[in-house]
Each structure stands twice: as C-alpha cells, then as structure tokens.
Amino acid sequence: MTHALIIGGGIAGATAAMSLGKAGISATVHEAYPAAADDDAGAFLVLFPNGLQALRTIDAHEPVLEASFSAERVEMLAHTGDSLGVRPIAGGLPAGTPEEETPGPRTIRRAVLCRVLRQEAERRGAAIEYGKRLVDAVTGEDGRVTARFADGSTAQGDLLIGADGLHSVTRRLIDPAAPGPRHTGQITVCGRTPGAGPEIAPAPGTYRMIRGRRAFLGCTLAPGGDLWWFANTPGGELSRSALATATPRQHTRWRDHVAGLFSEDASPAAEIVRGSGAGIVATNAYDLARTPVWSRGPLVVLGDAAHAATPNAAQGASMAIEDSVVLAKCLRDLPGPEAAFARFELLRRGRVEAVVERSARLNDRAVQRPAAHRTAPHPGQEAPAGSDWLLRYRIDWDSPVGAGTAGTP
Incomplete structure (x- = not known):
C-alpha cells in the first residue's frame, strides 16, 4: 500500500489523513507541537457549505456538526449603533431544507475543529506523532522520500504532503525561492x-x-x-x-x-x-496570494502552505478541507504522485487564488492593505460575480479524476 507522510496535524493534515484512508492510502501525520495544542482558546471560524460538503464527501461531517452551532443571518451596524439591515448568511439553507442534506454555515472554535478532525482521523486508523518538526526531506533513487525532524528522527514514505501552514517548511523545500506570506x-x-x-x-x-x-x-x-x-x-x-x-x-x-x-x-x-x-x-x-510551485517529485503542499486568504472571507478552513479531498482523489486515480500532483494543482489553483483575491478586497473594506499589496490580481485570480461558484462547489467522490483540463473534481 502507498504510504503518505503528512506534515502538520491541523485542519488540512487531519482531513488529508482521512481522505487518503478513504482512497486506500495509509498516512502518518507528523505534528510539530509536542502535544495537541489549545493555545487559541478565543479563536473561532465559520465553515460554509462548501467545506461541510467536502467533509461529507469523506463521511467526516457529523462530528463537526455536533461540535458547532448554526450561523443563519448577519446584522450590520454602523458606528452610530444604527442597524443597516439583516440578511441571511450566504450559503444558508432554504426554508424547509433538512440540514443533514445540505449543511448550512456553522460556527466552531478553531481548536475544537482541529481536535475533532484529529480524533476522527485516529479513529479511522491514521497515526499522529507529536513533536515532529520537519527540517528536511530527501528523495531517494527509488523515488521514496525520507523526512528528517528536529528531534533527530526520520520517517519514510512514498510521498510527503505539506499541510504545515503559512510558514511552511515543505514549501521552502519544494522551492527555496517561493514567496512567503504577506x-x-x-x-x-x-x-x-x-x-x-x-x-x-x-x-x-x-x-x-x-x-x-x-x-x-x-x-x-x-x-x-x-x-x-x-x-x-x-x-x-x-x-x-x-x-x-x-x-x-x-x-x-x-x-x-x-x-x-x-x-x-x-x-x-x-x-x-x-x-x-x-x-x-x-x-x-x-495572505499568500500565489505560490508558483506546488510540488516537486514526491513533495506537495496544500491548504495554507500553498495559498492563504485573509480571515475576511472565512474560507481558509473550507479551502484546506477541499484541497485534502481533491488531492486524495487525484492520488487514487492517477499513476504516481507527480501526475496526481499536477492534476491537483490544475483543479485547485484558479479557485483558491480567486478566493485569496476576494478575501483581500473584503479586507480592504475594514483595514486597508499596505499599498504594495494592492496590485492587480494575477490572471486566474479574478473571482466570478456572486457566491454560487464559491459555496455550491461539490466534489463527487465516485467520479474518476482524469488528466485533462481544470474543472470541478
């Protein structure tokens, strides 16, 4: 069986472990912290229908629904305290729609989401090792990769997935010239x-x-x-x-x-x-607007390690979850990591970069970005009008992934 080394035990890493397991690929998650951290006690996020549906694709949505609560509407207030109106949150359920069919937006603490996903990944057989901070990765002549950690230990696998966040070590190993977050x-x-x-x-x-x-x-x-x-x-x-x-x-x-x-x-x-x-x-x-190179040999990045939006669009967690499921499908259906990684990037780059740009523009409404960051979006980053393209994204687990053009997986 193919074995994956996953670097990072957060939202992307835990979801990737479950997605790979569903695809028949074993995985070990290597988390840098010495134990499951809960140091962001006040931080919370919203999971929109696209992220929840991606979890549903791998049958991992129920524990998240149980640990979260519904977000149904938004009320805007001016600095005077006057109401500027109330509207449904984009992606909310139409009246009468059972939530088990189409989960609506949910609010959850970030630490709780990470914990729930890790527990579910472990329940399904994924191993999670703590205190494993990646420092290097070497590809052997046989194509397998050896990860080296700061504590002196090593691990071998057929591929290495960098789910190690904004300041990703994996991203730098793939491309030392890769731009960092802004x-x-x-x-x-x-x-x-x-x-x-x-x-x-x-x-x-x-x-x-x-x-x-x-x-x-x-x-x-x-x-x-x-x-x-x-x-x-x-x-x-x-x-x-x-x-x-x-x-x-x-x-x-x-x-x-x-x-x-x-x-x-x-x-x-x-x-x-x-x-x-x-x-x-x-x-x-x-934010991380554009990472030129997502993969090299058996190494690939996903989630915030590959692309990161400001918090304003509330899509960071959902994009990481989508990435993890799509990558697993590509690895399941295509011959070898390099072909799978190329297809994964083709399927995901345009969408995630459009989300980064959309979120940056929302950020500007609250706090202006530095002038150097307010540049024209790269081709492919322009977000379509409306929100259907974002919230109605669906992944069909049963449909095979081909090697053709970009599109919905």
Whole structure:
C-alpha cells in the first residue's frame, strides 16, 4: 500500500489523513507541537457549505456538526449603533431544507475543529506523532522520500504532503525561492464575553457586524451564553511576544487597546470588548496570494502552505478541507504522485487564488492593505460575480479524476 507522510496535524493534515484512508492510502501525520495544542482558546471560524460538503464527501461531517452551532443571518451596524439591515448568511439553507442534506454555515472554535478532525482521523486508523518538526526531506533513487525532524528522527514514505501552514517548511523545500506570506496591515483579535445581555448580544444564529470608525467587530452568541467576538484592527506585523495574551497584564493590554479603537463610536463594540473574560488571542493577518510551485517529485503542499486568504472571507478552513479531498482523489486515480500532483494543482489553483483575491478586497473594506499589496490580481485570480461558484462547489467522490483540463473534481 502507498504510504503518505503528512506534515502538520491541523485542519488540512487531519482531513488529508482521512481522505487518503478513504482512497486506500495509509498516512502518518507528523505534528510539530509536542502535544495537541489549545493555545487559541478565543479563536473561532465559520465553515460554509462548501467545506461541510467536502467533509461529507469523506463521511467526516457529523462530528463537526455536533461540535458547532448554526450561523443563519448577519446584522450590520454602523458606528452610530444604527442597524443597516439583516440578511441571511450566504450559503444558508432554504426554508424547509433538512440540514443533514445540505449543511448550512456553522460556527466552531478553531481548536475544537482541529481536535475533532484529529480524533476522527485516529479513529479511522491514521497515526499522529507529536513533536515532529520537519527540517528536511530527501528523495531517494527509488523515488521514496525520507523526512528528517528536529528531534533527530526520520520517517519514510512514498510521498510527503505539506499541510504545515503559512510558514511552511515543505514549501521552502519544494522551492527555496517561493514567496512567503504577506502581512495585510491587520491584527485580528478574538475573545469571549460571558453573560452578555440582549442590549449588546445578537439573537442566536446571528452574526452582528459593527463597522467602527477605526476598526471592525463581529460577534455571535454561543449556545452556552458567551458572546464570541473578533475584531479586525489596523496594525503592522508583530512578534510572537508582542502578540502574547497569556498573562493578566497582556490580556488587559489587548482588551484595552481594542476597546479603545471603538471608544469614540456609539455602537456596543467597546462594551463587548471591555467585558471579555480570559481567552483573548491576537494574531497577525496574512495572505499568500500565489505560490508558483506546488510540488516537486514526491513533495506537495496544500491548504495554507500553498495559498492563504485573509480571515475576511472565512474560507481558509473550507479551502484546506477541499484541497485534502481533491488531492486524495487525484492520488487514487492517477499513476504516481507527480501526475496526481499536477492534476491537483490544475483543479485547485484558479479557485483558491480567486478566493485569496476576494478575501483581500473584503479586507480592504475594514483595514486597508499596505499599498504594495494592492496590485492587480494575477490572471486566474479574478473571482466570478456572486457566491454560487464559491459555496455550491461539490466534489463527487465516485467520479474518476482524469488528466485533462481544470474543472470541478
């Protein structure tokens, strides 16, 4: 049996392990952290129907649905606190549609999604090894690849999948000249406000989006009664220590900084942030617009290692999940890794680059990117009008993958 080495145990890595298993390919996931990390306690995301349908393709959607809650509508508020209207979230279910047939958007903590996917991958027989930080990969004369890790250990496989995120080591091994991620001029801060009253909390299933004078805040009410919020704030790239929120002093500093950005507004944003409990997390916002080379020999990248959008389109997790399923189909149906990787790139590049560009434009509405990043999109990056192309994407597991032109897999 073909055996894959997967670098990275996040959303892409765990989904890739399950997808490969369904395709008859065994996999070992090598995660850099020494144990399953839960250091982004306040960070959460939305999975849209395209991502949920991709999970359904490999029968992995049920645990995610159980660990998440519905996102049904969006209410926009001005900095004055005035409502600018309510609308259904794109991709929501038509009235009367059973959710088990077409899952609608779902909200879930990032750490919980990673944990649920890893647990399901392990339940299906995938091995996950922790404390395995990739430092090199060497392809032998037999075409097999040997991965070398920082702890001195090695692993061998028939192919190596880099699901190791924005700062991917695999991407650099494939192409040392590959561009790295671009900072977008935005810091994303997430938190939770316990016991928020109806005067500041939206109705269940609703995302309240508040466009402030100096920053943008979105929030939704979780089933336990906590108000989950995120803020897109202006700021240059910060070091890990500058982003830290673990101590009470660091937590207070970030809470007061974000609340201060809304202090001149008449909306409830400042009050929401000031009421935050423990669990604030601040992250640099990046994107990765175009990776020229996705694969070399038995090495390939997917997810954020190959392409990354700003958080604004809320499609990062869904794109990684789609990638993982499509790659498994290509490896199942085509003769050898190189042919499979070429087809995978052909199927995916235009779509994911259009998502990156779409998200960058949404980012500009909240926090302007640095001028150097506001360039014309590369051919193929232009996003089609509307959202059907994005949200109605479906992967047919049973249809064979050919070696022809790009299209829906």
